[in-house]
Amino acid sequence: LSGFGTKLDSMTTNHTATVNELKSRITKLQTRKLKINNDMDELSLILEKSSKAATQYESKIKTVKGFMHEDYTVAKLKEDADKLGIEGLVYEMISWDKQYERSVLAVSSDWIKAIVVKDFATLLGIAEFARSKKLPKLKIIPLEAIPKFKLNLPKQSGVVGILADYVTCDTAYFALKTFLFGNIILTNSRETAYNLSQSGYKAVTLDGEFFEAKGGTVVIDINSKISKLTKLISMSSDIDGLFQSISIIKKYMLNKKHSLKKIDDSIQSYTTRLSISEKSLVSANENHDNLKSRISSATNMKEQLTKRISGLTSRHLIIKSEISAHESHVTSLNERILIVEENYASGEQTRIAAELTKINIKKTDIEESYTTIKNEYREKSSQLITLQTKDTAEQSQSNRLYDEESSLNLEDKEIETKIQDLEKQKELKNTILVDLRQKEQELIATSGSSIGEVKEFDDKLKILSEKDKDLTNQINISERETDSLNRDLRDLKETESKLQQIMTVFGFKKGMETFDVESVVQGLTSELNSLSELNAKAPEIYITTSNGYRSMSANKNTLEEERNSIIAFIESVEKDKRQTFLNAFDTVDKEIRLIFNKMTGGNAWLELQNEDDIFTSGISYIIQFKNKPKRESTSISGGEKTLAAVVFVLALQKLQPSPFYLFDEVDAHLDAPNAEKLSVILEERSKKSQFIMVSLKDSVVQKAKLIYGVFPKNGVSNVVIYKDKRMPSLRT
Template structure:
């Protein structure tokens, strides 16, 4: 843990030459007589670490911290303080060890100037660098690492707001306020830019209007001149043809129009009835669509999409399991094929072994015995023949015996040699096969490991994707939570502000009704000449007399002063016209106030101040007005002094009581002021508050709309990322399954390799043993064979001495029998070797069968597990399919009904629209027929007149004839009339336009385009600024939300700590109480305690000891919220009794298990509870010395 290892003080305050104070972890008490300098040790820590100002270290200025008895050459004073920290097992870096030495050097020159320098490990550093290191060690400038004598008192005496600001510091509220202030500065800049852009936009819009008009004039000017000339020629041709044709059909049209008007009237009645019926049907369809509920469709669609995604996941898992099952089935099939082959080989070997063991070997053994018997008999005969020569016989017998002995020795060795050779061959074959299998398995394992590597790479990729998506979703969730909290807070604020707005609006309306301000405002804002203002606006009073004079004047303060009665009459007429209510006017030329004087009986009365009118400052010409308002009202200082004159004079007191001449007294608690205050000339505070609230409500609405948009976007992003995360997780899970399967395969292959390797090692050991035995036999057999050959040769030479035919025949027979016996022995050895070899092969095949069956068992177990999972997935698939089917069926039913109802509704709406259009057309047609009939009658008369005035010949104008697609003589008169009217109207209109356009600015078009481009750029910039302003407003609100969240987290943590610590120290209960729970920053913080056996009290109501104990509990709670490696207390127990000191000491001792505590104390319980005590005294030469360290 980190702790202060030692403190080095040189010429600091009461210390002289360099003093080193060693410290250890745990609980240390510094004690000594008053004034000995024990508190200076803690001041030295504060000074060295830069945690307090000079006043915090009981000095007016930094040079006062230097011991005045010390002075270097040149009159320079200097003090050096070092604090050495032990960094063993530092929590940020457990491997870090060693020390951190912090030094501060203060030098004061002879002139009085001084320099202060910090050092880290004897290297100079800035105060900022030092603070970074201290923060790394969890030592905070605003924390409570060192609690001095005045800190406990300061917490007791500070007001509740200052106490709340301690929590602010812990929560980092100042940092949030700084960010909010920076954002507000930026917001002001944006507002200024918006205002600049708005002014420029208004200017550009005005220019655009002007330039657009000029540009249009320039474009139209030339075109109009050409059109006028052409249309004048058309007028002559069309008019002549029109007059000739129009006369023949006007009468018939008039008759037709009369019939048409009657028919159209009936059609309108029928269409109206149809529209009413269709609208009733439409209302019914809308009710059905709403009743059916599109919300249910959305809900079912969402459930259906979720179930389909789930089914896709099940299908993917089923595909994986199916592939695994097929792979397992192929493996089982391959192993079974190998088992079948081995079974055949085992059956063959068993038959062969059975034949050898039951038939061949017994038969050869019996045959060998028979031959031996026959051979023995022949040898007996031969011996009888050789009985004549006993010496020869003895030699023969001896040789035969030796040959037999040699054969008995040699035959087992030969048999053993043959068996060993066979075994070596078999073992070599097995070793070769094992090497082949190991090589094959090695390649398989290598390939599988490559697959595992690829799968691990893919798995890592998916894992990273899952992690990235999870982090993105977490960030989105945090943003959503922050925005939602901000939105909830804004909605709450909006409700509160709206409630306050409505209350203020009601109050203002009530005041207006009481004061008649509606009428007054209209008169004052009408710019009517001769209106001087309200009575309240024309006078001023001192604050101490304001209440009395306003009550004395009453509603007359709202009367309107005018120059004369003519102005009053005009004003009354204006109120009548606008129906704005009533008002009282005081014309200066007609007002007749009563005489004003001070009665002699009250001039020297106790409590009398003056006449009311004398306490008002106003222009002299308004003397009659204020005399009318106040009359002879007297002002007294209190009700007691005024009662002596009750019923004699009209009196008002400074506290607001009003005494009338009738004897009536008005007084009591003061209601809200409904009259105009003196000096009233601007909007009331209520109006200002309403304006401020209205602006804030508009701002909240803007932020809410922006927040709603952001939340919608964030939720969309969240939905997209969640789907992507689910898909990635599925792929990740699939990769994990494949990887797990591949690893299991590698484990199986490695187990098989280990098994084969073990067998290989055993076989190789057996082979080495057999080869060693063969080498030994290879040395022994040739010696025995040579000796046997010598003996046989000697025997043959001996037997050659016999020349008789019988002897020769016997010897030939014996030789044949011996050769046959040797052949039988050879066959016997071959059969026995084959029996041993067959048993070895059988054992090998049976081992393989066991291995194959083990593999099948393992695969079957895996298959059982996969089949179980497959069955579960199929069941899930069936369940999901059934759910999807139900949802699709329900959705189809809803969609079918909705579609049917909507089609009917759309059809009905279309029919209503068509019917209404038809009705409008019919009404329009009816009106036209009526107008046209009248026009035709007048036109017929005019036509007859005009025909006589026109020339008889038709003018030849090809341009006019090209206006029509057919011959102009065949065109109906209506068309010709309309065309003629259009042409003449167009000519007149064009002539007026030509006259209006001159003069024309031909450069206006280019100027207009440039102006429009600048206006578009400015609009884009204003949109950008508006977006930036919304973002800044949202940032401010989010920072406020984060600030409130940080404060509440810190407050709740400190409150919990305070409850536990106070319960320990006082055996009672206590808690922290905010004055304003809804908005903590508007109020303060109270410490509420319930000491054992006493009622609940606030800090101000406690005794001195209880206050100290409560304040210490608060300090401990703060320390636990932000723990540090060391704490130093300076006589914090001085106001506590012995029992409470003992409790405090126990708590510090318990806390010292986690941090270093250095306590300056004179109290015995504290010293006894400490692990070690440092004694401090004032030594000779007025220097503080550490006398002893008691461990």
């Protein structure tokens, strides 16, 4: 048993170590899974926001690039600003106060986005660069070519000053300010500006009305702003990088999803192993406990046997000594018997032997009668103990019944007094009822002329009946409270008497401290007496109401259970619907990728616009032909749309195949190579479904097993039929 115990100890230790190791591994995996989930949530949020921003800016950039105006040119040149010697843009190099903004923008509308360079050599270099890049419209201002001049202000009312004085810039670029605004006079009013323009000056008002010299043209700036398209176009490369980052993040998230699946599988495996190890550990512990108990009992038995053996050994020695003593005694007795036999006659010896036999018989009878009496005494003692316990139980039950009888007598007296009070109140109410009936008869007699009074009395009766109901409810509540208080008072008195007895037993003979409840009882009694009448039907109404409440409560619980089951059913349906949709989505997406790559060598796939709400959001069909950027299916050409639609239909066939398909010149916009690839795919798919197709492409017709050719002759359509010889005979 000790050897088995040692083995079980080692097994328990091994199982415990295994369980701890598995738990630590599961904890680590769960921590890693939680971290990955948190990373996935953060990446999903980043991916969602970056995708929205990138899509938004990409559409804007595409629109701007489509216009190909001056902002596009400026943006392209600014990418190599240091290399080309560009100082900056006009609107970046000058500034003005808010009150002069309309005037400045009205005057410089043509030059505000111009490029500023130092000299003509830089200008020519930029021009050559723009021409080589085939850039559109371009404006360049060389600082060294700007002449120095100063305009003399005309002495006329309404003139504010020269506009250049109200524009600020770096001291190195004062010539730019002079070039743009040095010959412009700023005025307060339109009339002053017009008069100055007639005098040969260029004038502009604070409200943004610009008059050319001699009144040639007028430019009015109402609320124009400097376009930020240049900055937007410059972001195009960043947006492409952002799309690449989004693609990398998606791949990373896909890898993380695979990692999560592996982690879940590992956790499941470890959990299974953990449950097996825990069961083995529990079994080993149980066996160990049983073995411990067996070892303990065996040890106790060994100790008892050892003690008994030692006792028996000592007793054996004592008995040996006694036997030797008895043998010596017997020897002496035998010697004495011989002496007696020699001294006494044989007749006397026989007589003594007979008397000894009689004495032994009497002794045996006495011992038997003693044993019988002792057994009877034990039985009577047990019967006496049983009767004493029964007597004690009957006495306690008698005391309890006596207490119940006294409490019932008190309740009977209280009920009798209440009945008497109620009978008195009934008599009073009967007299009041007789009076009311007499009044009712009088009212009925006069009802022909006093219908209004009857209605008033009816209203009053309704009010009184409602008050009667309220008072009845209050009386019932007060009665119940009174009964409960009386019961509590009796219980307290009984408890007090018991406690006094217990205290007396323990030697406390002094009176216990009591509380005066007479004032409370008097207050409750006066409140009870103040209640005028009782509702005798209240118990019946209470029973009916309580039964109705219980039935309604049961109905409510049933409805709650049905509601919960319906909600659970709806949730299961929603879950199955979502899973079915996602499975179908994955199948179609996989087929689209395979077929499109097979036909064009490019890539095509489906994207959920909102993965959190797949049923209210849409699905994007992304197309990327070989050596072309990816685009949505709505923004590709007609032939590309045809090819994408055919790929989509073939992918749907994989999800839920149809017995036959009817195509009407779906290859009309396809070139020869794509038509050939389409015919190959249709030939493969025709093994499981029938394709009926109208086509003018030879590559498609060559793959057909049965061909109907339609041609005109003499103004009439004729049909010619060709059937592949390998096909079985068909009725045409």
